[in-house]
Amino acid sequence: MHKQAREAFNRSFTESKYQDFVASFESAFPGQLDFRVAETPVFVPKELKEKILQASDEIISTLLSPDFKEKTDRAVPEDQNVPGENAHTSFLAIDYAICRNKAGELVPQLIELQGFPSIFGYQAFLSESFKKFFDITEGFEYVLGGEDYEGYVQKLKDLILAGADPEQVILLEIYPEKQKTKVDFAVTEAILGVKAVCYTKLIKEGKRLFYEKEGRKIQIKRIYNRLIFDDLQNYPDLDTSYHFTDEVDVTWVGHPNWFFRISKFSMPFLSSPYIPETKFVSDYQGNFPDDLENYVLKPLFSFAGAGVQLHISEKDLIALRDPENYILQKKVTYEPVIQAPDGLVKCEIRMMYGWNDDAPKPELLISLSRLSRGEMIGVRFNKDFTWVGGSAGFFET
Numbered sequence: 001m002h003k004q005a006r007e008a009f010n011r012s013f014t015e016s017k018y019q020d021f022v023a024s025f026e027s028a029f030p031g032q033l034d035f036r037v038a039e040t041p042v043f044v045p046k047e048l049k050e051k052i053l054q055a056s057d058e059i060i061s062t063l064l065s066p067d068f069k070e071k072t073d074r075a076v077p078e079d080q081n082v083p084g085e086n087a088h089t090s091f092l093a094i095d096y097a098i099c100r101n102k103a104g105e106l107v108p109q110l111i112e113l114q115g116f117p118s119i120f121g122y123q124a125f126l127s128e129s130f131k132k133f134f135d136i137t138e139g140f141e142y143v144l145g146g147e148d149y150e151g152y153v154q155k156l157k158d159l160i161l162a163g164a165d166p167e168q169v170i171l172l173e174i175y176p177e178k179q180k181t182k183v184d185f186a187v188t189e190a191i192l193g194v195k196a197v198c199y200t201k202l203i204k205e206g207k208r209l210f211y212e213k214e215g216r217k218i219q220i221k222r223i224y225n226r227l228i229f230d231d232l233q234n235y236p237d238l239d240t241s242y243h244f245t246d247e248v249d250v251t252w253v254g255h256p257n258w259f260f261r262i263s264k265f266s267m268p269f270l271s272s273p274y275i276p277e278t279k280f281v282s283d284y285q286g287n288f289p290d291d292l293e294n295y296v297l298k299p300l301f302s303f304a305g306a307g308v309q310l311h312i313s314e315k316d317l318i319a320l321r322d323p324e325n326y327i328l329q330k331k332v333t334y335e336p337v338i339q340a341p342d343g344l345v346k347c348e349i350r351m352m353y354g355w356n357d358d359a360p361k362p363e364l365l366i367s368l369s370r371l372s373r374g375e376m377i378g379v380r381f382n383k384d385f386t387w388v389g390g391s392a393g394f395f396e397t
Helices: 003-012 015-028 046-063 120-133 149-160 182-192 256-261 264-269 314-318
Strands: 042-044 091-100 106-114 169-173 195-198 203-205 208-213 216-219 222-225 251-253 278-280 295-299 326-330 338-340 343-354 363-372 389-391 393-396
Touching: 003 042, 003 338, 015 120, 042 046, 042 343, 046 091, 046 106, 046 264, 046 343, 046 393, 106 264, 120 149, 120 182, 120 343, 120 363, 149 182, 149 343, 149 363, 169 182, 182 195, 256 264, 264 278, 264 326, 363 393
Parallel strands: 042 393, 169 195, 169 222, 222 251
Antiparallel strands: 091 106, 091 343, 203 208, 208 216, 278 326, 295 326, 338 343, 343 363, 363 389
16 A cells, blocks of 8 residues: 555565465464465555544544443343453454545545454564565554554553463463464463463363363463354353353453444444444334445354345345344445555455553554455455465554
8 A cells, every 4th residue: 555665565575485484484383374374464654544543533432432331231142241341341453444535545444343352462473574574664563552562562461461470361262273363372372371271171160260281270360352152152062160151250351241342233333434334224114225235234243254245135134033133334345455466455454452451441552454355355255366365564654
C-alpha cells in the first residue's frame, strides 16, 4: 500500500530468502507452523493508519458506554455463561477490510471484532523474522504501543501474568496440539513461560483447579483463555472433572463471556463511516432490503468464518428459525492493494489490543494481516496461491 516501501521490498525479494524465512519457523518451533505465511508484510501508509485508528477509537467509545454490558447480556447463552466475569474484556481484536472509497482513497471497513485474544506471541516473532530476513524500509514499525520488542513482551507479561508465577498461569485450549494456532502457543510458552494445557487435563478439587507437570500437581491461579464453546462442543462426550461453566477460584485473562459480548453481536450497535450497515435479521421484521446481493449473512455464534453466506435470498432469511441470532451486513469490496510479482492481492488488517484490569481503556499493541486472492479472506480460500496467507503489518510512523 505504501508505494516506496512496497517497491523496495519487492526489489529485494527472492524465493530463496522466503524459503529460508519459512524454514526458520521450523527451526525455532519444529512441527508447530500449520498455516501458510505470506511472502510479504503489509506496509500501511500514515494516512490509512490514521483512519484505522480513528475507526478503532469510535468502536472503543461504544464498548466504554455505561449500557454496553446490559445491551449485550443476550449475547451470552444461558448454558454457556461462565462465572467470574471481570468488568471488561482483557483483549480486543478489530478486523478491517482495506477498501477504496468514491474519492479513490484507501479506507478501512470493519469486518468483525472479538473480545478474545489473538496470536500475540506469534505476531511479534513473525514481525521480527520479517526484519531479520528481508529489507524493511526505515520509518515503519510493527509494535504499535511505542515500544520495542522487549517492551512489547513486558506488556504481555504485565497483562497475562500480572506478577504471578508463570507456572501457575496456563493457556487453556482443547487439544492444543491439534489447533491451527499451536505455533502461537509454542511462542507464548517461550516468551512468557506459560504452558498450553488441554481442558481435559484440568483437575478440579472444590473450587480450586490444578494441572500436572512433570509428576507435580500445580494449582492454577490465572487462565489465559483461548478456548471457545464452539470448539468445545465438537467433543460432546468428554468426561472431565472440570466443566467450563463451573465456578472456580481463578482469575480469567480473557474471560469467556467477552467472546460473546464483543463479537458480531456488537456490530449493530456501532456507527461510523468505517462500519458497514449491520442489523440483526430480526430487526427487519420481514422488510428486507431489495438489493440482498449487496449483503452477507452471518450467524452470531460461530467462529473462523463458519456459516457465513455470501449469496442470499429473501427465502433464506424467512427460513431462519432464530433470526435474532443472525446479522445482515452490507458487503464491502476489498480493494486489491498489495503488489505481488504476478498481480494485486487483497488485504485485511487486525488491530490487536490488551486491556489490563485497572486500565481505563484498551491499549493497541500489535497487528496482523491476511492476504487473499480468493472470494473470502482465510486459509481455506487461498490454498493454491502464492503471496497470500497470514502476515504482519508495518505502519508508517
